Amino acid sequence: xxxxxxxxxxxxxxxxxxxxxxxxxxxxxxxxxxxxxxxxxxxxxxxxxxxxxxxxxxxxxxxxxxxxxxxxxxxxxxxxxxxxxxxxxxxxxxxxxxxxxxxxxxxxxxxxxxxxxxxxxxxxxxxxxxxxxxxxxxxxxxxxxxxxxxxxxxxxxxxxxxxxxxxxxxxxxxxxxxxxxxxxxxxxxxxxxxxxxxxxxxxxxxxxxxxxxxxxxxxxxxxxxxxxxxxxxxxxxxxxxxxxxxxxxxxxxxxxxxxxxxxxxxxxxxxxxxxxxxxxxxxxxxxxxxxxxxxxxxxxxxxxxxxxxxxxxxxxx
Amino acid sequence: xxxxxxxxxxxxxxxxxxxxxxxxxxxxxxxxxxxxxxxxxxxxxxxxxxxxxxxxxxxxxxxxxxxxxxxxxxxxxxxxxxxxxxxxxxxxxxxxxxxxxxxxxxxxxxxxxxxxxxxxxxxxxxxxxxxxxxxxxxxxxxxxxxxxxxxxxxxxxxxxxxxxxxxxxxxxxxxxxxxxxxxxxxxxxxxxxxxxxxxxxxxxxxxxxxxxxxxxxxxxxxxxxxxxxxxxxxxxxxxxxxxxxxxxxxxxxxxxxxxxxxxxxxxxxxxxxxxxxxxxxxxxxxxxxxxxxxxxxxxxxxxxxxxxxxxxxxx
Numbered sequence: 001x002x003x004x005x006x007x008x009x010x011x012x013x014x015x016x017x018x019x020x021x022x023x024x025x026x027x028x029x030x031x032x033x034x035x036x037x038x039x040x041x042x043x044x045x046x047x048x049x050x051x052x053x054x055x056x057x058x059x060x061x062x063x064x065x066x067x068x069x070x071x072x073x074x075x076x077x078x079x080x081x082x083x084x085x086x087x088x089x090x091x092x093x094x095x096x097x098x099x100x101x102x103x104x105x106x107x108x109x110x111x112x113x114x115x116x117x118x119x120x121x122x123x124x125x126x127x128x129x130x131x132x133x134x135x136x137x138x139x140x141x142x143x144x145x146x147x148x149x150x151x152x153x154x155x156x157x158x159x160x161x162x163x164x165x166x167x168x169x170x171x172x173x174x175x176x177x178x179x180x181x182x183x184x185x186x187x188x189x190x191x192x193x194x195x196x197x198x199x200x201x202x203x204x205x206x207x208x209x210x211x212x213x214x215x216x217x218x219x220x221x222x223x224x225x226x227x228x229x230x231x232x233x234x235x236x237x238x239x240x241x242x243x244x245x246x247x248x249x250x251x252x253x254x255x256x257x258x259x260x261x262x263x264x265x266x267x268x269x270x271x272x273x274x275x276x277x278x279x280x281x282x283x284x285x286x287x288x289x290x291x292x293x294x295x296x297x298x299x300x301x302x303x304x305x306x307x308x309x310x311x312x313x314x315x316x317x
Numbered sequence: 318x319x320x321x322x323x324x325x326x327x328x329x330x331x332x333x334x335x336x337x338x339x340x341x342x343x344x345x346x347x348x349x350x351x352x353x354x355x356x357x358x359x360x361x362x363x364x365x366x367x368x369x370x371x372x373x374x375x376x377x378x379x380x381x382x383x384x385x386x387x388x389x390x391x392x393x394x395x396x397x398x399x400x401x402x403x404x405x406x407x408x409x410x411x412x413x414x415x416x417x418x419x420x421x422x423x424x425x426x427x428x429x430x431x432x433x434x435x436x437x438x439x440x441x442x443x444x445x446x447x448x449x450x451x452x453x454x455x456x457x458x459x460x461x462x463x464x465x466x467x468x469x470x471x472x473x474x475x476x477x478x479x480x481x482x483x484x485x486x487x488x489x490x491x492x493x494x495x496x497x498x499x500x501x502x503x504x505x506x507x508x509x510x511x512x513x514x515x516x517x518x519x520x521x522x523x524x525x526x527x528x529x530x531x532x533x534x535x536x537x538x539x540x541x542x543x544x545x546x547x548x549x550x551x552x553x554x555x556x557x558x559x560x561x562x563x564x565x566x567x568x569x570x571x572x573x574x575x576x577x578x579x580x581x582x583x584x585x586x587x588x589x590x591x592x593x594x595x596x597x598x599x600x601x602x603x604x605x606x607x608x609x610x611x612x613x614x615x616x617x618x619x620x621x622x623x624x625x626x627x628x629x630x631x632x
Contacts, residue, residue: 005391013421024409101405105463108369108399109422110391315371316362 010111014119015126022089022127031088032131035081036138043139045071047146058278061151062158062249064143074139075245078166079238080202083173085131087194089124090177092187094310099187104315117310121178121303128170136163154251157281161248165288168295169241173198175302182306182313202238209233237298240291247288251278320347322474322505323368327377330363337363339529340377345474345507345522350500352516353509354614355526361509362402365478368507369399382473395423398467398504402479404459408452412443412462415451419466437468441495457488464495467504475499477508481515493519513614525618533621541612542586544621550610553593554580557602567592580606 022028046067050060057063065074072080094117097103107113136159144150151159176197180190213229233239279287323345330338338360345351353361366372368379370390379385384392406415416434425433438447441461446454451462460480467475480496481489497519499506510516517523517537525533525540533540553564556579564573564583569592572584583593588609597604612620 004389009391009424010422013418017418021407021409100408101401101403102407104366104371104401105399105404105406105466106419106422107371108394108397108401109419110395110424111422112391315366 005110005112007112007114008118010109010115011119011122014111014116015122018120018123019126022123027088028085028127031085035085036131036135038081039074039077039135040138040142042068042071042074042077043142046073047142050147058152059155059158059251060147060149061140061143061155062251064139065159065162065245065249075162075249076242079169079241079245082128082132082166082170083198083202083238086124086128086170086173087177087191087198089127090120090174091181091191091194093120093124093178093181095181095185095187095190098185107315113311114307117178117307121174124174124178125167125171128174129167132163132166132170154281158248158251158284161285161288161292162245165241165244165248165292165295168292168299169237171299172237172295172302175299175306179302179306179309182310201236205236206233206239209235234291234294237295240294244288244291247284251281251284321345321380322347322382323507324380325364325368325377326379328364328367328374328379329376330360330367330372331375337529338367341524341529341531342377343524343531343534345505347505348500348503349521350496350506350508350519352520352523353507353526354513354516354520354523354618355511357511359526360529361526362478365399365476365507365509368476369394369397396472397474397476398470398472400460400463400467400475400477400480403456403483404463406451406454406459406462409450411448411450412438412454412465413447415462416466416469420469423470425469433469433471437465438462440468440498441465442491455488456483457485457492460484460488460492461495464492464499467499468502472504474505474507477506479510480508481510481512489515513618517614523614525614525621527622533617537614537617540614540617540621544617545612549585549588550612551583551585551589551593552576552580552606552608552610553583553597553604554606555597555602555604557597557600560597560600560602563596563600563602564593567596 043064046064049067050063067073092099094103097106097116106116140151140159173194177190177194180193181187184190184193209232210229212232213225216228234243321344325344326342327340328338328342329336329340341360341364343351353364355361363372367374368381368386370386370393374387379387381393382396386393406412407418410418413434416438417430420430420434435444435447438444441464443458443461443465446458451459454462464475464480475496477496481492484492493516496506496508508516508520520537522534522536523540524531533543535543553560554577561573561575561581564570564581567583567585567589569585569587569589570583571586574582574584576582583589590607590609594604594607
């Protein structure tokens with residue numbers, strides 16, 4: 001059946017209102033301050049470490065993301081904390097409207113349901129992007145001030161890919177949280193389900209995937225086992241994000257090979273084959289392109305799933 | 318005058334094979350207040366959501382202002398205002414900001430937006446609290462804010478779902494007054510309620526719902542005649558000789574039953590108080606009390622289902 005009018009009518013209005021809501025929401029402000037604060041502390045640690053071993057490292061700036069002076073480095077920290085903000089932004093998107101009994105009133109205005117869902121998603125993504133951009137700029141700024149060396153073009157390029165990947169990664173978790181906010185009528189259930197899935201995917205899945213892989217392949221086919229294992233591991237968005245971080249932030253051939261092989265469960269046997277050679281930015285990008293696209297695709301897939309369920313849902317409270 | 322703004326024919330809603338609304342038909346003419354009355358769970362809200370294009374229509378047809386809500390929901394929603402059951406607003410925003418959000422969704426021109434919001438808030442008596450967060454509002458104030466939204470929208474049809482539920486008597490009266498006021502602004506009103514007695518006073522016509530079907534439809538007087546035949550019961554208390562016989566001769570009176578030592582209950586097809594008073598006085602009697610008892614909608618509803626042998630689970 002053909003619908004009249006645009007499905008996007010009202011998206012802008014909803015998006016602006018949601019952005020305003022997010023920035024005045026105590027929960028979101030606390031989460032953002034927490035994450036940015038932690039990140040700054042970690043980068044501060046990295047700066048301390050870098051000051052001691054500064055030599056002729058061509059990618060000094062990127063070390064800000066991977067070193068930490070004993071703490072969890074920023075790249076790893078992001079894979080933990082970004083989902084937290086994303087879930088905080090999305091867990092009560094739709095069930096909150098139900099519970100406040102505003103849904104039927106808003107939907108009785110001349111807009112489609114699509115506009116409400118799109119608007120909420122765009123607003124969440126916007127807030128995430130702004131937060132991550134602010135974080136990114138602060139890291140660069142802190143690096144400039146404390147290291148006293150400007151980053152070169154390639155470093156900036158790599159850092160930008162990190163930013164894009166982080167936003168894509170955040171999008172996945174925003175979609176997850178919104179999906180649960182559509183499925184579960186209670187906001188607390190949706191929040192706990194999202195956090196549960198996040199913990200499972202980030203901490204338990206890597207352990208789990210090797211077991212599952214073993215069950216699927218025969219023991220004498222070592223490479224086959226490892227490939228199955230990697231395929232399973234990559235079902236977790238955190239694994240995809242970590243792969244992107246590892247390859248982009250450490251451009252040396254060895255570490256790139258190492259991280260790819262490590263993902264396969266192998267170690268680089270021939271040490272120092274091409275000791276100081278680096279992989280150009282384009283090549284690094286091509287290596288992680290599938291992972292980034294994978295993150296974006298899961299975001300869209302999860303959003304569409306939520307969209308379909310929402311369209312079929314009853315409006316009445 | 319008798320232009321139908323809303324027409325429903327054989328409207329049906331089924332959930333997994335169970336019919337919740339069973340082929341109902343009615344039409345509403347411009348400017349009338351139409352009551353959709355019946356107990357909770359009779360299918361009133363389901364019907365309303367189908368009329369707004371917010372619920373899928375399983376079978377049958379609906380026309381709202383000439384548009385099919387299933388195919389052209391935006392056209393319908395642009396011209397129809399809806400006040401849901403226990404309407405909710407964004408508690409952290411003020412009344413003004415809530416309406417401004419709606420106004421933006423509707424697409425009201427920026428230049429006239431604030432004026433229209435303020436004048437509708439003034440109209441429902443919320444001008445002084447326009448900038449207070451809605452979280453501090455009482456139930457009655459929220460309902461009034463919902464009406465203000467409909468006024469701001471310049472809706473041609475206002476659909477109000479249980480507008481008086483949960484309000485105190487004072488709040489109910491105020492709200493009913495405002496609904497009458499909508500009618501004066503030539504807005505057609507469709508309201509649903511399970512409190513039959515409260516809303517019978519303002520409805521031009523009502524449809525009594527039971528279990529997904531419309532049992533009775535018409536004006537309250539029509540329903541009264543239909544169910545009780547006569548309809549009016551006039552209580553006469555008087556002193557005098559042979560008054561019972563005299564009262565029997567009054568035109569329109571079908572029966573006279575003694576209800577006390579010097580009082581009688583007259584069954585009549587209309588209000589016969591003036592004639593009864595004249596008869597008592599003409600017979601030399603002293604009239605002590607004269608009252609008319611009209612069966613309420615509640616009584617009509619219960620009475621109807623008693624005569625049908627069905628159950629009336631009136632709330």
